[in-house]
Amino acid sequence: xxxxxxxxxxxxxxxxxxxxxxxxxxxxxxxxxxxxxxxxxxxxxxxxxxxxxxxxxxxxxxxxxxxxxxxxxxxxxxxxxxxxxx
Amino acid sequence: xxxxxxxxxxxxxxxxxxxxxxxxxxxxxxxxxxxxxxxxxxxxxxxxxxxxxxxxxxxxxxxxxxxxxxxxxxxxxxxxxxxxxxxxxxxxxxxxxxxxxxxxxxxxxxxxxxxxxxxxxxxxxxxxxxxxxxxxxxxxxxxxxxxxxxxxxxxxxxxxxxxxxxxxxxxxxxxxxxxxxxxxxxxxxxxxxxxxxxxxxxxxxxxxxxxxxxxxxxxxxxxxxxxxxxxxxxxxxxxxxxxxxxxxxxxxxxxxxxxxxxxxxxxxxxxxxxxxxxxxxxxxxxxxxxxxxxxxxxxxxxxxxxxxxxxxxxxxxxxxxxxxxxxxxxxxxxxxxxxxxxxxxxxxxxxxxxxxxxxxxxxxxxxxxxxxxxxxxx
Numbered sequence: 001x002x003x004x005x006x007x008x009x010x011x012x013x014x015x016x017x018x019x020x021x022x023x024x025x026x027x028x029x030x031x032x033x034x035x036x037x038x039x040x041x042x043x044x045x046x047x048x049x050x051x052x053x054x055x056x057x058x059x060x061x062x063x064x065x066x067x068x069x070x071x072x073x074x075x076x077x078x079x080x081x082x083x084x085x086x
Numbered sequence: 087x088x089x090x091x092x093x094x095x096x097x098x099x100x101x102x103x104x105x106x107x108x109x110x111x112x113x114x115x116x117x118x119x120x121x122x123x124x125x126x127x128x129x130x131x132x133x134x135x136x137x138x139x140x141x142x143x144x145x146x147x148x149x150x151x152x153x154x155x156x157x158x159x160x161x162x163x164x165x166x167x168x169x170x171x172x173x174x175x176x177x178x179x180x181x182x183x184x185x186x187x188x189x190x191x192x193x194x195x196x197x198x199x200x201x202x203x204x205x206x207x208x209x210x211x212x213x214x215x216x217x218x219x220x221x222x223x224x225x226x227x228x229x230x231x232x233x234x235x236x237x238x239x240x241x242x243x244x245x246x247x248x249x250x251x252x253x254x255x256x257x258x259x260x261x262x263x264x265x266x267x268x269x270x271x272x273x274x275x276x277x278x279x280x281x282x283x284x285x286x287x288x289x290x291x292x293x294x295x296x297x298x299x300x301x302x303x304x305x306x307x308x309x310x311x312x313x314x315x316x317x318x319x320x321x322x323x324x325x326x327x328x329x330x331x332x333x334x335x336x337x338x339x340x341x342x343x344x345x346x347x348x349x350x351x352x353x354x355x356x357x358x359x360x361x362x363x364x365x366x367x368x369x370x371x372x373x374x375x376x377x378x379x380x381x382x383x384x385x386x387x388x389x390x391x392x393x394x395x396x397x398x399x400x401x402x403x404x405x406x407x408x409x410x411x412x413x414x415x416x417x418x419x420x421x422x423x424x425x426x427x428x429x430x431x432x433x434x435x436x437x438x439x440x441x442x443x444x445x446x447x448x449x450x451x452x453x454x455x456x457x458x459x460x461x462x463x464x
Binding site for chain 1: 293295296297336338362392
């Protein structure tokens, strides 16, 4: 899966939980949760949605690694590469 | 028409989901009504048979209007009754659209012929127009100005209606309830360690949020201090045995709402999480049930996700208490003669001084802390 496809999946997930927002307007280093006003419940649902799309189960201790859009793309890209290398 | 909150004076009956002769049981949804808080599903509170439908969909009806007659199980059919409005007008009706202006002033206001014709063309009521001409005569410019102002009075958008509903109930609360406020700091290390260990064994779908521990701990504390669980009605405290927690849910662009999670005292943490997964999307979609709007016996609200350390809320009448939670912050904490770093949560209580005193409030916060120190028992 390419980074662009991962980014699309992230955008789709964000639009689902914050339909009034435009994820395209996010800069790569913006704090996604703060910028889009995503609370713990929404964030959990966002990760559940991404798990269904990308097949990545994010452990709770990794939540802090998903602050910005760049963080997210890098994280999921690495996790997907790891699982396909196995 | 049931009252679906202290702020509701009337609602529009949108449609029936039952017809005469249908069997219904407690909890069935029988109709949908449109309120300032969105489309609400009306439940029935007893088993029986729909005997008569008395209200037509599409009408705005005051609280108390008889909508239908439900015959209890084994009862004979009631004699037909005519639809009737509520006996008394609601205490605080929701803001209504202004009635259409009439061009039939009595007595006849003083206006120039041109102003009179313009008023007729534009549908402006001259009795409501202030004249600026000689001797107060209404001129055409006065009419045009009045017409322009009428145009600006558009019907309210749902978010504006919602905001007004919140404004009405919060103003009433601040006016009528003598609030007192208390705060305490709670070491969340044990609760969070327990939660982390639990969630580590679970898939994303089954994970618990810290919010469910807090809600359940509130129910536990209310068991010990029941005076905070109930309503202030008719100048007296009505304590409730069941704990129905009004859980504040942000509606993103449109305020917040605190629908009831029923029987929190009887639910496990997993059941509470399921209830939240069910409630939040419905609240945001404007698809709550009548009992969820009316049954809360206390409200729990959290602004921790936004970085707020403590909050002192406004009680939702006729409830007598609101518990607020802020952000869990790592900070220095004295323990056993040493200073350590702990995740600290500031819990606050806003309570109705008519129903309780600060002493009971303090006992509540203390026991809330106790419950959070033994998360495995929640």
